[in-house]
């Protein structure tokens with residue numbers, strides 16, 4: 001066991017969006033989260049790096065880090081948690097006033113205060129890895145959606161996190177650009193990155209995921225290997241959801 | 249002494265010369281008033297005003313009442329009172345209770361406080377116009393609130409606020425003419441002084457108006473250039 005989140009509970013006003021959620025992620029594993037709109041997938045992902053503050057719950061990384069949200073955690077602990085995971089957004093959220101290279105160097109340079117030469121070299125390697133070695137000095141608006149999302153992935157990788165979080169990274173993309181982003185994610189999976197991916201791409205989930213979580217209404221209804229959850233779900237609700245996605 | 253001489257000189261020549269000559273002869277004193285007072289007053293007040301505005305905007309965006317309330321009151325007080333009254337309070341008002349400040353610095357204080365309040369609203373709105381995703385992206389790479397503000401949000405907000413702030417700047421150029429009423433010998437006061445001797449109000453005030461127009465015209469060209477430059481990272 002590598003990362004475990006226990007008892008994560010989150011409400012917006014009266015609406016309880018996450019109800020006592022437990023999730024464990026083994027090192028090098030890929031966990032895919034699926035579920036209907038509004039079921040709390042994004043919120044769960046955002047709780048994992050404290051972009052949303054759960055009211056309750058703990059997150060531990062191995063034995064060397066623990067954060068307990070019930071005891072209002074200190075800023076420094078929250079920052080440590082955030083640097084342990086890289087987040088890739090559905091809408092990329094690149095910094096529009098910075099070039100691709102600057103987007104990637106921003107974190108290591110100004111948060112982690114690493115040496116500029118080292119950081120530039122790292123950023124070049126990462127942009128090369130996502131297939132953008134020739135786009136270093138372009139601004140986000142000069143890039144296609146797929147290219148922007150790949151910069152987004154490189155930016156998240158640049159802080160050298162232990163965990164990568166993806167929130168529907170391809171759902172804002174034109175269909176013909178989805179493949180290039182999924183390919184980068186497959187490469188990361190093969191390199192042994194630990195990832196949590198919220199996705200509607202069930203085929204992709206089936207190919208890369210070690211574990212699939214089906215969420216509905218703020219709870220994890222079913223979890224297990226993709227062959228189970230996606231092909232022969234034990235729960236009726238899972239079955240209905242998968243059928244709806246497969247034959248809309 | 250020299251000033252009296254200049255005035256009587258202008259008076260005597262005005263008597264027996266045409267409007268064109270008066271126009272030419274009064275042009276340089278007015279331009280000088282502009283160079284010595286109008287332009288420095290505008291620039292200094294604007295720069296100080298920007299610092300005040302940024303500070304006020306950040307205070308208003310904070311979550312502690314200790315910061316938001318004074319900021320709101322300041323903005324409300326400045327926006328709710330005439331600029332001329334503010335100017336008179338700083339110069340004549342403070343002067344009458346023993347705090348004597350020279351005309352030029354008095355004008356700087358009044359104008360920078362005024363510009364600071366109005367511009368803080370522009371800056372606040374432009375900071376708020378930056379999508380939430382920018383804050384979140386910065387947060388996920390570990391940036392603190394102030395780092396995010398300085399490195400990510402303000403650079404983008406600056407681009408948004410350049411057009412309205414340029415308008416504020418151009419308005420300020422014209423508003424500095426009010427400083428003539430607290431004895432700052434800027435462009436318009438020069439026009440008034442000469443007009444008082446020659447009685448050629450129409451000619452001299454139109455001449456002053458033209459000079460303001462020229463300054464504002466040049467500034468609007470500069471404004472276009474800056475806006476163009478800042479657009480380099482925006483979708484075409």
Ligand SMILES: Nc1ncnc2c1ncn2[C@@H]1O[C@H](COP(=O)(O)OP(=O)(O)OP(=O)(O)O)[C@@H](O)[C@H]1O
Nearest residue numbers: 012013015017035036037038039040041042043044
């Ligand atoms: N900031 C917020 N304030 C209030 N309610 C929110 C907020 N964020 C999310 N919610 C609500 O929480 C619930 C779960 O939202 P969430 O975005 O986690 O769902 P999701 O599973 O990611 O859905 P989707 O597939 O549409 O992205 C929804 O009912 C949503 O309206």
Ligand SMILES: [Mg+2]
Nearest residue numbers: 041042043167
């Ligand atoms: Mg979502």
